[in-house]
Amino acid sequence: MSMTFTTPEALLAAEGLELGVTDWMTIDQPRIDRFADATDDHQWIHVDPERAAEGPFGRCIAHGYLTLSLANRFLPHLIAIDNLAMGVNVGCDRVRFPAPVPVGSRIRGRGEILRVEPKGEAVQSTVRITIEIEGSDRPGCVVDTISRYTFANPTPEEPS
Template identity: 70%
Template structure:
């Protein structure tokens, strides 16, 4: 269940809020292969199941940046906006890949609003997204995303 924000005051008041978790997503070899095609990263640990089976992870693993990109998939499942003039990704801080994500794993996003600050008519929100791996104590990725949101003025 995503959290709906309809104005700046609601987002400002949500600082420190846990956004919960998304549904599970099965990470398939097909998704990994598509990412390899899109980025040109065809390293065998990602795309060669036979060789990867005898490698250090025992199977193909997702690219770290694929795991990071899932934050963009999970964010709208955690946060929704109405009455928004514009929202943009501004960047990220503190990116880590604590555990490999093996093909066939199920992952989900966990979100926390760390900070919200006012920048003129815009709000900047830092939201930590952890890509959790089912059955693992360590996430596949933890990133503090930075987004900027400008709400339409409220009608009087």
């Protein structure tokens, strides 16, 4: 369940707020294979279960960039902006891959609002998403995502 913000002031006041966690999702081989096809990255540690079983991880692992891309799936489950005219992804600061994500693993996103600042008529937030691997002490990815939100102007009330 996401934390919802309806005004720039509310979002600006949320710096340092823990957003909680998302539901778990399973990383299966078909998802890894589709990512390999989309990116032309067919390295055997990702797509060849027989060879990967004999490799350093004992089975196929998700691409690091697949794990990173799932931050975009988790973000709206952690933070929601109501009264929004427009929201855009600005980019990412630090990205790290502390642990491989083996096929069959369950992962989830944990969020924390690191920074919030006004940018003209918009508000820019930096949210750290830690992609946790069930049963692992180390996450599969830690990324600081940067988003910019322009809130809609309130609709003037009609005269009575």
